[in-house]
Amino acid sequence: DQGFEVDDSSLTQAVSTLRKMLKDSTKSPEFVKTVPKRGYQFIATVERSAPLSSSDQSMMTEIAENDVEPILTFAHTTTTEDIASETIELTPITKIQETKVEVEPTITPVLASTNNNKWLTFSLLLAAFIMPILVLTFTNPAESEFRTLAEVDGVKVQSPINHLDLSSWLPAIEKCVLHYNTNHTGMLKPPEVIATGGQT
Known part of the structure; x- marks a missing residue:
């Protein structure tokens, strides 16, 4: 006991x-x-x-x-x-200590929700992968338009249309292109030079 x-x-x-x-x-x-x-x-x-x-x-x-x-x-x-x-008064339960417990089995559709979650996750990952590819494929960057400032030793000197006029810099640009072409001939010679903004 x-x-x-x-x-x-x-x-x-x-x-x-x-x-x-x-x-x-x-x-x-x-x-x-x-x-x-x-x-x-x-x-x-x-x-x-x-x-x-x-x-x-x-x-x-x-x-x-x-x-x-x-x-x-x-x-x-x-x-x-x-x-x-501390004293706590415990109440008696009963004279007979047997319990009858009936449990009703419940069937929950766990498999269906797991399957739905799997497809949802898969479709979200697929969309996240395809979106950047679609953006790169269907959007073309705006092509820049250039104006030709001069041609030095067979090399075009160009400037973007939306930039400031670089006519004042033209003698310095021509000197740089000639110096570069003396050290880089043949395949290393550039077909064009793009000059952008400058400071006065």
Whole structure:
């Protein structure tokens, strides 16, 4: 009749598993109540589902004669200070400690939602991959228009139309092109030079 001892973590895990199986909320429990700093208390009403057998009847008679009411209480290990400092009156459960729990199996359409999520993810990734390709394919950058400023040693010197007039820079540009062409001949010689803005 001494029972057995377990540590706090295994007791907490066992009660948590029991609550999950019974779908019992910790906020408003129907089966197992947490008693602060003491442990757990079984609070459900119990009804016998089958008639008493002869051995059960003798046991019930013995319980009735001794006027003992069993209480199912799971407790954490406590110190004598905790016991002395607070007293909680535990209410008896019932004389017979059997429960009849009926669980209705519920079938949830998890597979269909997972399948839908897979297709949604795939289509979003495909769209993210195709969008940049479509933008690059169907949008052409505006072609710049150039005006020819001069031709130096067979190389056209051009300037964008929307830039400032570079006529004042033309002697410096011609000198640079001639110097470059002396060091780079043949295939290295540029076909054109594009000059953009300058400072005066």
